Amino acid sequence: MATLLHLDSSLFPTVGSTSRTVTGAxxxxxxxxxxHSSVVYRDLAADPVPHLDSVAASAGFADPATHTAEQATxxxxxxxxxxxxERADAVLIGAPMYNFSIPSTLKAWLDQVILPGRTAGPASTLKGKPVTVVASRGGSYAPGTPRESFEYVQNYLGDLLSEMLSLDVDFIVPELTLARTNPAMxxxxxxxxxxxxxxxEDANTKAKSLADRLVSSAA
Incomplete structure (x- = not known):
């Protein structure tokens, strides 16, 4: 039985969120x-994880046997x-662009799961795990557009997830999501x-392909 870890980070409910609509599809x-699959769902906007603080960060670099009670917690x-x-066979992330970057709640989750010597580094326990990111944005930041240089979602997540965590990253990128609410667009x-x-369509195709691939590899 395959397990999908599904993360949403949009501030808005599905009716007003393109990223949630596409991850839902x-x-x-x-x-x-x-x-008969298992889906583990985290709504990072409704139930955010704590931002990484000095206690949790320092604990990641120390021998657990030396942890203080606060560090241990x-x-x-x-x-x-x-x-x-680590238990998930595949990961699905909704990552809308806010102010040229990802939601702070998604950044908080990433900071918590990036653990040097375990998930991060050459021997990452996540190596090769497929992750699909729905990177929605209100305008267009595609190559050749005026705001191409402001694209800090796909570029950032692509590098971080693949280079630091060794994940197999794929993107779905719905653009111009503000066109129907912004008269200027x-x-x-x-x-x-x-x-x-x-x-x-990409969500449909990629979900089918990934599900079939995991079934095949498990057979």
């Missing part, structure tokens, strides 16, 4: 393909998140609708 196909919380990630509505439809 991906998950729906995954569950149809894996009727903080490290146990980090390990619970790390082990949840009205002329871009057809492009926005096309991008949304492509994202939903």
């Amino acid at each position: 991906f998950r729906e196909v995954w569950e149809a393909r894996h009727p 903080a490290f146990a919380a980090r390990l619970a998140l790390v082990e949840e990630l 009205a002329e871009l509505i057809p492009l926005a609708d096309a991008s949304r439809e492509k994202a939903l």
Whole structure:
């Protein structure tokens, strides 16, 4: 039985969130393909994990036998998140762009699960694990667009997830999501609708492909 770890970080409910809509479509196909699969869900906006502090960070670099009681408690919380990630066969992340970057709640989760010598580094326990990121954004930051240089979501997550955590990263990128609510972007509505439809098609295709691949590898 395969396990999908599904993380959402949009501030908005599904009705107002493109990233949640697309991750939901991906998950729906995954569950149809894996009727007996397990899905572990974290809504990082509704139930955020703590930001990494000096106690939890220092505990990650110290021998557990030397931990203070405070460090032991903080490290146990980090390990619970790390082990949840390690147990997953695949990961799905909703990562909308806010102010050119990822939501702080997603950054907090990443800081907690990046554990040097375990999940991070050449011998990462996550090596090769597939992760699909839905990187939605209100405008367009695609190559050749005026704001290409402001793209700090796909570039950041691509490097961090693949280089630091050794994950096998794939992206779905719905753009221009503000076109229907921002009058200044009205002329871009057809492009926005096309991008949304492509994202939903990609979610369908990629979820099927990944689910079938995991079934095949487990056989």
